[in-house]
Structures are given as C-alpha cells and as structure tokens.
C-alpha cells in the first residue's frame with residue numbers, strides 16, 4: 001500500500017473529525033484529532049487558546065503538533081481547517097499519508113457549525129464569513145491526493161468513499 005496514514009483536511013464543518021472517527025473504526029487505524037491533541041497538551045480549549053494567545057500562537061502549536069503526529073504510522077489524522085495554511089505543513093502532510101480534502105458548500109457549513117462556539121474563527125457564524133474563508137483557502141486545500149464533496153452525503157457515505165480509494169491505493 002502506498003499510503004498507510006490517512007490525513008483529512010478541509011474547511012471547518014466539512015466533517016473531518018466525524019469522518020475520521022468512522023474511518024478509524026472501520027480500518028483499525030488510530031484516530032488522532034489534531035485539535036483535541038493540541039487542547040489536551042495545552043491544558044485548555046481551542047477557543048481559550050485563541051482568546052488568550054491569538055491565532056498566530058495557535059498556529060505554532062498546530063504546526064508543532066502536526067510534525068510530531070506525522071511521525072506515527074497507522075493513524076487517521078483529522079486536522080483543523082487551517083492546518084494547511086503553512087506550506088511546510090502541506091508538505092509534511094503529503095509525505096505523511098493519503099491526504100483527503102473534504103468539501104462542503106457555505107450553506108451546509110453554516111448549518112453544521114455556524115452556531116458552534118467551539119470555532120472562534122466563525123464567531124458570529126455569518127455565511128459571508130464562511131464564503132470568504134472558503135475563497136481565501138481554496139488553493140491551500142488543492143494539494144490533496146483525493147477530494148471528496150460531502151454535500152448531501154452522510155458521514156458514513158463519505159467514509160465509504162474514502163475507504164474505496166484507500167484500499168485501492
């Protein structure tokens with residue numbers, strides 16, 4: 001098999017954490033949710049880190065956690081939506097596993113996570129904010145080996161689609 005790890009990327013609310021958990025259950029790979037790992041290591045929540053230290057500080061923690069995590073083998077890694085913003089991170093991910101980008105429309109993202117206080121960058125939850133972020137990050141998600149549109153699909157369907165590719169790769 002070409003890629004052992006599976007690395008999920010994509011905007012907030014595209015289902016990385018949910019689909020990652022389904023993939024781990026199905027394959028026996030270990031789920032690592034990068035945000036959960038960062039929060040656990042920092043001893044505080046992601047919104048707390050953003051509020052107290054700012055986004056740049058969070059991005060440094062995220063890059064360091066990503067680098068360490070990708071030294072593991074046999075994991076499904078659910079990244080945070082902004083983990084792709086640094087080129088060094090994108091390169092590490094591409095070397096570290098089968099990179100799968102999840103996509104969803106702004107409307108769908110708004111329904112899924114627009115009101116969620118756990119996502120500081122969506123505070124306010126406006127569709128314009130989501131649309132702007134999607135546009136801004138479009139190119140940063142394009143390096144994936146595989147892109148899956150999750151619109152109108154259940155998380156189970158998305159996971160099944162990814163597994164077909166993973167098992168054939």
Ligand SMILES: Nc1ncnc2c1ncn2[C@@H]1O[C@H](COP(=O)(O)OP(=O)(O)O)[C@@H](O)[C@H]1O
Nearest residue numbers: 011012013014015016017018112150153154155
């Ligand atoms: N394919 C899907 N269809 C509908 N809702 C979904 C889907 N995937 C995830 N969700 C829901 O969207 C919300 C955000 O999912 P999550 O996995 O946390 O996304 P991410 O980690 O990409 O931000 C959760 O409430 C989850 O149940």
Ligand SMILES: O=C(O)C1=C[C@@H](OP(=O)(O)O)[C@@H](O)[C@H](O)C1
Nearest residue numbers: 011012013035080081082119120
């Ligand atoms: O897109 C982003 O910049 C972020 C996405 C979040 O993760 P999810 O994509 O899992 O929501 C989390 O890392 C943080 O709030 C920042």
Ligand SMILES: [Mg+2]
Nearest residue numbers: 016017078079
């Ligand atoms: Mg997540």
